[in-house]
Amino acid sequence: MKAIISDIVLFSKSGEKRHLTFDNGLNIITGDSKTGKSALIEIVDFCLFSKRSTIPVGKVTDWTNIFSVVYKVGDKQLIIARPIKDLNKCYFSVETNFDIENKFNLGYLNSLTLKDIKQAQLNFEQHLGLSVTSTRETDEQPRQTGSKATIRDAASVMFQHQNLVANKHSIFYRFDDYYKRAKAVSDFPIHLGWADGEYFALKREQERLLKDLKKNKKQSVSLKIDRENKVQKLEKPIKLYFNSLGMQLEETDIKLSKLTKIANNLPKVPENAHENSDLGRQLAKLKIEQKSIEKKLYDTNKLITKVGENSGDAQEYSNSMQQLLELSNIENQPAEVISCPLCNTDSLEINAIVKEVQLSRNTLIDELSKVGVFKQDNSELLSDLMKQRDEFKKK
Numbered sequence: 381m382k383a384i385i386s387d388i389v390l391f392s393k394s395g396e397k398r399h400l401t402f403d404n405g406l407n408i409i410t411g412d413s414k415t416g417k418s419a420l421i422e423i424v425d426f427c428l429f430s431k432r433s434t435i436p437v438g439k440v441t442d443w444t445n446i447f448s449v450v451y452k453v454g455d456k457q458l459i460i461a462r463p464i465k466d467l468n469k470c471y472f473s474v475e476t477n478f479d480i481e482n483k484f485n486l487g488y489l490n491s492l493t494l495k496d497i498k499q500a501q502l503n504f505e506q507h508l509g510l511s512v513t514s515t516r517e518t519d520e521q522p523r524q525t526g527s528k529a530t531i532r533d534a535a536s537v538m539f540q541h542q543n544l545v546a547n548k549h550s551i552f553y554r555f556d557d558y559y560k561r562a563k564a565v566s567d568f569p570i571h572l573g574w575a576d577g578e579y580f581a582l583k584r585e586q587e588r589l590l591k592d593l594k595k596n597k598k599q600s601v602s603l604k605i606d607r608e609n610k611v612q613k614l615e616k617p618i619k620l621y622f623n624s625l626g627m628q629l630e631e632t633d634i635k636l637s638k639l640t641k642i643a644n645n646l647p648k649v650p651e652n653a654h655e656n657s658d659l660g661r662q663l664a665k666l667k668i669e670q671k672s673i674e675k676k677l678y679d680t681n682k683l684i685t686k687v688g689e690n691s692g693d694a695q696e697y698s699n700s701m702q703q704l705l706e707l708s709n710i711e712n713q714p715a716e717v718i719s720c721p722l723c724n725t726d727s728l729e730i731n732a733i734v735k736e737v738q739l740s741r742n743t744l745i746d747e748l749s750k751v752g753v754f755k756q757d758n759s760e761l762l763s764d765l766m767k768q769r770d771e772f773k774k775k
Contacts, residue, residue, distance in 0.1 A: 382573055383508055386457065387450040387480050388423060392443055395486035416440050423447050424538075427460045428531050429501040432467065446471075446489065450480055458507055460500070461489055472500040474507065505531055512576060515566040517583040533563055534571040607636050614639045621646060624662060677772035684765045 390398040400420070409417050422435040427449040435441055441464070448461035448471075457478050461471040471492045478484070495503075512529045569575035611634070618639065622629045625647060631638075718730045 383451045383453045383458075385424065385449060386452045387484075388420060389448045389450070389461075389480070389484060390423075390440075390444045391446040391448070391461075391486050391489070393445045397485060398444075399481065401480075414438075424449055425535060427462055427470075428535065429460075429470070429497055429504070430532070433464065446486075448484075448489075450484075453507055456507065458504060459484070460504065462497075463494075466494070468497055469494040470497050470500050471495070472503060501531065509573075509576075510570065512570050512580060514577075515563075515570065515580050517566070517580060518587040527563070529567045529570045533567045611636050611639060614643055618642055618646070625649065673772055673775045677769065680765055680769045680772060684762065684769065687762050687765065 384404065385402055387402065388400045409420065411417055416439070419436050419438075419440050422433075423440075426433050426435055427447055433441075435447070444464060446461050446463050448459065451458040451460075455476055457475045457480070459471070459473045459475065459478075463469065471489050472495055473492055508531065510529050510531060514527065515529055569579070614636075615634065619629050627647065629642075634642075718727050718734070719725060720727055
């Protein structure tokens with residue numbers, strides 16, 4: 381996008397004209413405060429299809445009825461003129477070698493047809509080469525940040541705030557909106573004429589290919605691990621099979637395809653295999669190991685049954701003790717010495733029975749506490765035995 385501002389022209393309601401001409405290259409505007417220098421930036425922004433006018437209210441807005449800006453793009457002159465009273469309409473025309481000083485007047489604008497501002501903006505952008513419909517560099521990028529490049533997004537590049545001019549770290553306004561900031565950054569190469577639609581299409585294609593490459597690498601690693609697992613699962617039983625026949629698989633580091641082929645074409649077991657001394661010894665050894673493991677499994681199951689029964693007995697015993705404890709509960713504490721109510725003589729026999737009941741009750745409480753500890757130990761023992769049983773089952 382290589383365009384320069386050549387003229388700013390203001391028209392009053394009566395057709396009077398105020399004209400400011402710019403030269404190619406650097407233009408410096410000076411003047412006293414409140415003379416309208418800052419208003420020039422807002423006039424340019426307003427004539428770049430802003431939805432609202434931010435021109436400072438004052439003498440300029442009171443006098444002006446139509447604001448216009450002329451851009452030079454090569455040999456063409458792009459004229460944009462906006463009535464202050466109708467924000468949805470504007471004048472737009474394209475001229476070549478047009479005499480702005482003498483021919484650009486209110487009569488010229490009246491000879492044009494007011495256009496919808498969106499259509500005028502589209503036509504203007506076409507002349508500037510802003511035809512990039514998407515600036516997204518990846519397919520996953522939000523569409524808000526990668527939508528069509530527009531002249532409105534170029535405002536942050538064209539109008540630098542005075543506080544940022546001397547700051548080497550900042551180019552754009554400090555956007556509060558994340559998407560607007562990202563959009564301004566992504567459109568920057570377009571506004572400087574460095575990139576076009578093909579560039580962003582290639583960037584998206586590059587990102588897609590890099591993503592596919594990463595996916596393929598991941599799948600390759602996964603397939604390699606899968607092949608290694610299959611080799612391990614096949615190699616061990618094939619070697620055992622060969623050894624059981626008195627044969628040996630001499631090759632090492634066999635590929636999966638070769639192992640699969642061997643597995644599908646295993647040597648047949650000889651009819652007199654039972655007469656093979658090596659095979660007989662191996663078989664006898666395996667049977668001994670099998671019986672040993674079966675015996676351990678049997679003994680473990682037997683222990684589990686016994687511990688379970690003991691736990692049940694302990695629970696039943698505990699319940700019985702609890703019932704006895706409740707039955708032996710003394711609601712009213714008896715006197716230390718019991719006497720006969722008739723003759724007031726101490727009853728030694730009854731006193732002895734009461735003491736014996738109290739002693740039995742204390743013994744019962746002590747037994748119950750022991751049963752509780754025994755039950756806890758049993759649970760841990762039972763857990764260990766069940767683990768051992770599962771190990772023997774696997775073997």
